[in-house]
Amino acid sequence: MKTPIYFDNHATTPVDPRVLQAMLPYFTEKFGNAASRNHSFGWEAEEAVDKARKQIADLIGATAKEIIFTSGATESNNLAIKGVAEMYAEKGNHIITAATEHKAVLDTCKKLEKHGAKVTYLPMLSNGLIDLDVLRKAITDKTILISIMYANNEIGVIQNVAEIGKIAHERGVLFHTDGVQACGKVPVNVLRDNIDLMSITAHKIYGPKGVGALYVRRRNPRVQITAQMDGGGHERGMRSGTLNVPSIVGLGEACAICQAEMPEESRRMSYLRDKLKAKLESELDEVFINGTMEHRLPNNLNMSFAYVEGESLLMGINDIAVSSGSACTSATLEPSYVLKALGVGDDLAHTSIRFGLGRFNTEEEVDYVAARIIEVVRRLRELSPLYEMAKEGVDLSTVQWAAE
Amino acid sequence: MAYSDKVLDHYSHPRNVGSMDKNDPNVGTGMVGAPECGDVMKLQVKVDEATGIIADAKFKTFGCGSAIASSSLATEWLKGKTVDEALAIKNTDIVNELSLPPVKIHCSVLAEDAIKAAIGDYKKKQGAHKPAGETVAS
Numbered sequence: 199m200k201t202p203i204y205f206d207n208h209a210t211t212p213v214d215p216r217v218l219q220a221m222l223p224y225f226t227e228k229f230g231n232a233a234s235r236n237h238s239f240g241w242e243a244e245e246a247v248d249k250a251r252k253q254i255a256d257l258i259g260a261t262a263k264e265i266i267f268t269s270g271a272t273e274s275n276n277l278a279i280k281g282v283a284e285m286y287a288e289k290g291n292h293i294i295t296a297a298t299e300h301k302a303v304l305d306t307c308k309k310l311e312k313h314g315a316k317v318t319y320l321p322m323l324s325n326g327l328i329d330l331d332v333l334r335k336a337i338t339d340k341t342i343l344i345s346i347m348y349a350n351n352e353i354g355v356i357q358n359v360a361e362i363g364k365i366a367h368e369r370g371v372l373f374h375t376d377g378v379q380a381c382g383k384v385p386v387n388v389l390r391d392n393i394d395l396m397s398i399t400a401h402k403i404y405g406p407k408g409v410g411a412l413y414v415r416r417r418n419p420r421v422q423i424t425a426q427m428d429g430g431g432h433e434r435g436m437r438s439g440t441l442n443v444p445s446i447v448g449l450g451e452a453c454a455i456c457q458a459e460m461p462e463e464s465r466r467m468s469y470l471r472d473k474l475k476a477k478l479e480s481e482l483d484e485v486f487i488n489g490t491m492e493h494r495l496p497n498n499l500n501m502s503f504a505y506v507e508g509e510s511l512l513m514g515i516n517d518i519a520v521s522s523g524s525a526c527t528s529a530t531l532e533p534s535y536v537l538k539a540l541g542v543g544d545d546l547a548h549t550s551i552r553f554g555l556g557r558f559n560t561e562e563e564v565d566y567v568a569a570r571i572i573e574v575v576r577r578l579r580e581l582s583p584l585y586e587m588a589k590e591g592v593d594l595s596t597v598q599w600a601a602e
Numbered sequence: 603m604a605y606s607d608k609v610l611d612h613y614s615h616p617r618n619v620g621s622m623d624k625n626d627p628n629v630g631t632g633m634v635g636a637p638e639c640g641d642v643m644k645l646q647v648k649v650d651e652a653t654g655i656i657a658d659a660k661f662k663t664f665g666c667g668s669a670i671a672s673s674s675l676a677t678e679w680l681k682g683k684t685v686d687e688a689l690a691i692k693n694t695d696i697v698n699e700l701s702l703p704p705v706k707i708h709c710s711v712l713a714e715d716a717i718k719a720a721i722g723d724y725k726k727k728q729g730a731h732k733p734a735g736e737t738v739a740s
Contacts, residue, residue, distance in 0.1 A: 507640055509666040513605070513613060524640060524666075533640070545637035581619055581670060583644035583662035584637055599636035600719065 201517040203563050207402075207497060207556030208351050208379060209521065213448070214404035214557065220451040221406065224444035232441045233432065243443045250450025257453040258377070258396065259387035260413050266433045267446055270410040271378045272302040274397035275345075277412055277437065278374045279306045281423025282343045282395070283315055286372070290340035296320040296328055297539040299347055300376055307345075316340065322539040326355030326489035330365065337369045344373050348380035348396075352523065352536040352552055353489030354498025356380065363392020372421060377413075378402055382456030383495050384464065388413055394421050400445065404557055405452030409445035412437075467496035467555050470564045474553060475499055477568035482575055484588070488523075488537055488550060497555040500537075502546040503571075505585035506578045511551060514574035518567050523550035545594070605667055606701040612671035617678050620660040622646045630724025634715045641665035641709065643673045645716035647680055647688070649724055656680050656688060661716075668706040672696050672713035685721055 204212075224246060232247045234240025251262040268274045283293065295307050297319050307317045318336045320328050328346060337344075344366045349356045359375055366373035374395040380386055381396075382403035388396060399410040414436065415421045429438025456463075478485055484504040500523075503511060508524030523534030524547070533547035542550070553567075579585040584594060605613070621644070624631045629648050635641040642665065648658040659677035663670045675696055680688050696702070696710035 505664060507665050507669075510613070510670060513667040543638070544640075548637070548640040581616060581662055582664045583633065583642055584664045586621065586644075586662060594637060599638075599642070600634050600715075 199560070199562050199566060202519055203517065203559075203567060204519045205553050205555060205559065205563075205567060206519045206521055207559075208354075208552065208554035210401045210407065211404045211556050212558060213406055214452065214455060216455060217405050217448045217451045221444045221448040224447050228443075230443075232443055233430065243441075246443055246447050247441055250446045250453075253450035253454040253457075254398065254411055257386070257457045258381060258398075258413060259389050261416065263434075264388075264413055264416050266412045266414055266436050267441055267449075268410045268412055268437055269408055269442075270401070271300075271376065271397045271399035274399070274410050274412040275300070275302040275374075275376055276306050277423065277426050278395040278397060278414075279303065279343065279345055280310065280426050281436070282372055282374070282421075283310050284424035285422050286342040290338075290342045292316045292318070292338055292340040293343045293345065294318045294320060294333065294336050294341060294371075295345045296322065296347070298322055298326070298350055298352075298536045299345070300351060300378070303345055303347070303376055320346075322541075324541045325492075326350060326353050326540055327357060327493065328362075330358065330361055333362065334365055337365070337371060341369065341371050344371055345375070346373075347376040347378075348386065349377075349384070349495050350489070350536060351379050352521075352534060353500045353540070354379070354495035355489040356384065356493045356495065358493075359393065360391045363394075366394075367392055372419075379495060382453060382460070383467075383497065385460065388415065394419070395423075398449075400449035400452055403452045403456050406445045406448045409442055409449050411449065463557060464496045470555050470559060470561060471497060471499050471553070473561070474555075474564050474568055475501075477565075478571060481568075481572045486546060488540065488542055499553040499555075500550060501553070502542070502550040503575050504546060504549055505582040505588060506549050506575050508549055508551060510578055511549075511571075511574055514578065515567075515570045518570060520554075521552040523552065524548045608675075608700050609668055609671040609702070612674040612700070613667040616661075616670060616674040618658075618660050618674065618681075619662065621662065622648055622658065622660050627727050628724070630720040630722070630727065632716045632719025632721075632723060634719055635665070635712050637664065641669050641712055643669065643712055643716040645673060645676060645713075645720045647720045647724060649685060654684055656683050656685065665709065665712075666706070668700070668702055669709040669712060671700055672702075672709045673716060675699060676713045676717055680717065685724065688717055688721055691717055 230239030230243035232243040251265045255262045363373045372394045377396040394415045396413040401407040486502040488500040508522030537547040644662045650657040659680040661673040663673045693710035693714040
């Protein structure tokens, strides 16, 4: 077993060697521009892009023509939300999203608010799901779009997407979902799930960084979006720019592998994740799972280790790559807004660790990580005045803290 | 973020971890910070009655590595000092010793607050002239 161990697969994943092999010829000998219609170099590139389009579409139950290539999910989210807001401006200006969305969705909505759009940010239930009745009540005659992520990047909770899409369609509202964490990990089907637009990225599914896609539904309803970048009118006029052929080939291959191996991979991820969870829970007291385990990505575990601050825990396990919801590890010095939206107190948010398992993790690594976490949490609790007080029976919520 | 060697050393081998009897009249206890803020430091000093010198110091800290290191260092420095010398320790001394980056300066401030709170508690117990209000941390 080699260290450091990578358990941060929600942030990004390594490129699968099979994906890399598929990409390599398109950097050198097959370097053509997919938009070159009059020679074999262009045809070869176009053929590769068409194959990738089909591979992506197959993974999500779409047709190839409904796949628009982008630079990644941030662009896909921007294009979907801004594109719909602009295209359907005459119909309305109200967008519904949720408090736990990725910043690429939240900040896009905030930008639109500055330009006059109305945005509703749905609250979360403590299990990490949205309340469908609250969603129903939030829809108005002016609502043009609902944007709710498929699975959350911090807590891995999977929303009831099919029902959200159904509610949207009943009211003639479009439904966009950020599918970054879900696609390739759990079965996603745009027809079954009533999805009109979906953002996908390659680098979370063992493909390269810098390439993604937006699914744009063509039938029932036919969705139109306004392009957010002007140029050669590529991708049916929705996204100009010469196609990044090697990366697109990589995204396609990554999707094909995910589709072929999903049942087996999903079982393996669940097994490893559940083993990690069971070990930590049996050896440590006062640990808390953030978000429901019932509707969750098989590779995600988000746990708070009460009385142990997250950054100090990361420091103790410096041969293991994971993420923390602690303020000290974020650029904003605020603890995780996702956990906050679930009603997790700031005290517990500071002690949270996100484990993201991936294709290349082994059972040996899980055993090692569990043992290291247990050892360091115990050591830091010996150092923690809060743990000492809790053991003495002090109710920490009643303590008057001498802080500003 | 890269930690300085001294921070890593204090984090891996914290000095003077523990607790003393907070009801002992010669023990001063300072507790500063809040769990919601991600930092709580408990710092205790035990003062030799005859000499007025800090004979022992203990800490427990919930917080990042720099907070643990700041309080660990503080206990090292406190031992052997008089109460008034202890009050002269400044957060900037801790910053310099541990090479803390700007984003971690609040850890050193908290350690200074903890020292002042612990000494304040001791003085209060001894019925000294300092008003109680000064023992409250920022």
